[in-house]
Amino acid sequence: MKILVVEDEKGLAESIVDYLTKEGFICEVANTFWQADEKVSLYKYDCTIVDLTLPDGEGFGIIQTLKKIAATTGIIIISARNTLEDKIKGLEIGSDDYITKPFHLSELNARVKSLIRRRHFGGNNDMIWREIRVQLPSRKVFINEKEALISRKEYDLLLYFLSNIDVVLTKESIAEHLWGDHIDSSDSLDMVYSHIKNLRRKILDKGGKDYIQSVYGIGYKFSAS
Incomplete structure (x- = not known):
């Protein structure tokens, strides 16, 4: 956020x-x-x-x-x-x-x-989408009710995706969202790929589906379709 x-x-x-x-x-x-x-x-x-x-x-x-x-x-x-x-x-x-x-x-x-x-x-403390549940006050993430231990950047990335279901997000917009004024500290857009790869793996490890889709030449989309 x-x-x-x-x-x-x-x-x-x-x-x-x-x-x-x-x-x-x-x-x-x-x-x-x-x-x-x-x-x-x-x-x-x-x-x-x-x-x-x-x-x-x-x-x-x-x-x-x-x-x-x-x-x-x-x-x-x-x-x-x-x-x-x-x-x-x-x-x-x-x-x-x-x-x-x-x-x-x-x-x-x-x-x-x-x-x-x-x-x-909607004023809720929990954000739920399919098998993913995010406890907003505690910043905890559960996949199929099993806690996934994710980093702060991975949490921010997941919330960004969940707030933009089926929306194609450019790599640049993801980097700007994750680092803001400190975007230079990310070194390169390769860091975006690294965080996405780690988040995808942790969701799959808990039995979740692979919702992160690559959109060639643009960025990524979080979608069930």
């Missing part, structure tokens, strides 16, 4: 990223309005955390951009502005939640997880 943190206070942004990264999220940061506007226009996020007061614009504008391009991201506003008018405006233009600063990082984490479950998984 990938998150964009739009926050000009760098210390707070780093604290949020550190905390959410330890919780298993892939995080990117935008410190200005224009950085955020460019990122949401180019990339997809599962959740966007938006500060309202930015040095070169208002966070409301980021939310309006997300709605204009029909992005599926969940939106949480974080702001020191505690007026009823701001909260109402944020909800009316499309945000899902509003947290007033200062806040506990554990509360933000809980709200992010709750929002992602509501928007992507």
